[in-house]
Amino acid sequence: MSENLSAPAPPAAAGGYDAASIVVFSGLQAVRRNPSMYIGSTTAEGLHHLVLELLDNAVDEHKAGHCSTVTVTLREDGACVVADDGRGIPVGVHPEAGRPACEVVLTTLHSGGKFTAGTYVHSAGLHGVGLSCVNALAQWLRLDVRQDGVHHSQEYARGEPRTPLTAQGPTDGRGTTITFLPDPDIFDTVDFSAKVLGERLQEIAFLHPGLDLRLEDERTGSVTRYAFTSGVRGFLDHLNAKAATVHPEPVVVTLSGDDTVSFDLAFQWTEGYTEEVRSFVNGVRTDQGGSHVDGMRAALSEVINRYAAAHNLLDSRTAERITTVDVLEGLTAVVSLRMAAPRFDGQTKKRLTNTDAGRVVHKAVTEEFTRRINSDDLLAQQVTHRVLDAARARLAARLAGRTARHQRKQLDIDYGAYRRQFGIRSKDWHESCSWLTDEELLAKHAELCQVGEDARMLDVCCGSGVVGGSFRGRVKEMIGLDLTPEMVELASTRLDRVDRGTVYDLPYEDGSFDLVVTREVLHLLPQPERPVSEIFRVLRPGGQFIVGQIVPYSDADAFWMYRVFKKKQPLLHQMFREEEFRALLTGAGFTDVTVTEHLLWESIDLWIDTHETTPAHRREIQQLFYDAPPEVRAVHPFEVLPDGSIRDQWRWCVYSLRKPL
């Protein structure tokens, strides 16, 4: 477009173009205009990030040897107070700015004591962004500094000083106290969670033996103290307090003495399915891990692979191999790394990117874990078998989806896949997700019951029998049917009689029942038309069928839900959309359709903590939520909590249908 190059410059706008018309945004206005860039988000997570920033500063004072107590107070008026007994932010006049140094720190991005070598060795604070960000995003903020026997204070509003720094009189105390009210114009919520902050204070206490932390919630009157001397080992014991562990003693690896990188690591495998890796760099949580966590995982899988190969525990015919993902299943680990000049992805420090640190962790863990495993045969056996179980379960999960298929039009189901899947799960069936025992959801099924009190009911694929059991008192006889002996045994406590059998070939005469109920089953079955027509067959004319199913909210989230649910359960055969499910039922001849909708919050983390979901699939499911497309978010409610856990609202549709007279 060469003609544009010779075009004359645009005429000056009316009113002139001079220095006065240049708008300069001070750093803090930039923070207010785009807060997410500095604190990650303006949701609850971003809100709590403000407190974490202040805590990081106090912890840095502790690490520098000047602070022993930190108190966080949540006031009734919604303000938060973070007080330490450190040296106090300097109040002297800053030589360049000509203003008190503390005012410079509170009003200028990228200022503070962490830019001068020698002040702090391993600092946590966000490169000087921290305190000024909190100030910028607070409706009001009060600074109290007790230093050299004098108490100074200053007040701010939305980042701007409202009063000059003023001496309030003599004091015996010392330290910095920041009191602030988060700005409701910025944040979606300004309600601090004592649980979230308590967890962080507890982490800090574990990672910094000798530091005494308190959380005072004036809204509820509760006061909690956190002070530990046991370090990462104590933290791990705390995390595993309720878990069944594979080996009694955790493995602890410590690398110290090196000025550039040092770390403490404790790890232990449990019989659970999910991994729990808490990682920290200079005391700050790296939620998304990074090179230190990668180094640890790679070292663990290498050492275990080497041991398993040396002891002929791997199946050489299938070239069996333990992957870094396999070691995650049931692994609990706490790693606290200290290093100079850590680099992170993004401003909120979620992931460490220094590869050199990863190499140091990898080397130290490999050496120490190899030593431990070679000197403790029982530990070696226990760990290797646990990880091999995970590796084999991963393969089995992949195969489950394949073996359950029917070939061409011929139905050829491997019932063994279902028996294994649900037999193993029966052990902790009711803990495996919320919906199974949700009273309201069960009531939605039972409320639809329109048969007489002398009715005979069949609960198909009854599982533990809770659905059928919720009809107690409404029908005379309650019969259950399930494929797995373990479930038959479980359900026998709730139902009058439980038979073993398959839904493709119900072991009952035509017209045997007045009512058939089932829930969240048909999507797991290939050719669901067949079980539905079997149910139709065993109902008497005029009999009722009540069935509950999770369905997508619309066409826009079905494909996303398919991916989530398929990764959770390899036996999934269809993600029914509402109209598809309805068509499946009416296609079998059922009439008089009524549908009740019930929205139910489910903890995704609990839901995927199960043997049929592999560690890789669990990660992928979490990622699907984190990265859900806007089209999905627009129709499908879910929330990611500040600790990264996920709650999903499922749309249950409970159908009542009749077999025509």
Place this chain on the structure above:
Amino acid sequence: MTHISDRLAADLRAALAAEAASAVRYTYFAHTAEIEGHSEVARLFGELADSLVCAAHGHLDVLRDTDSENAGRQDGVGDSRLNLASSVVAALHDAGDLYPRLTSAALEEGQADTASWLSTLTALKKGHTARLQAALDDLTRTSGEQHDAALIPGGADE
């Protein structure tokens, strides 16, 4: 306007498809590397994917700006009205032909889960068709120009 031969335009179209596919594969591979704990590999794939998207956009630049046999129009790349119209055609094709056909094929092979997956995409693409069509209608109404109306497809089910 540049002039390129039909042959070169066709090859560019193929290169565009390949780069777009690679970009998506790389972001997928980055996820896998992430889960396996290979952050460096994940970063590599992520960075390369960004470059491939940029490269694919560059191919689209060339196809849009060329006057070869109206290649830009043929590719449905141009102003928003043309882009919307060509996208309606593509989404309608996916919803009305491609995914229903694949769903039947999967069912024919006894792959119920794959069939269900493909039918969720039929549903998704129907939704996309409607949204794109609505946006195109809006744009057409507000601009008050009707002369490109012939581009609005009546259907692509063949």
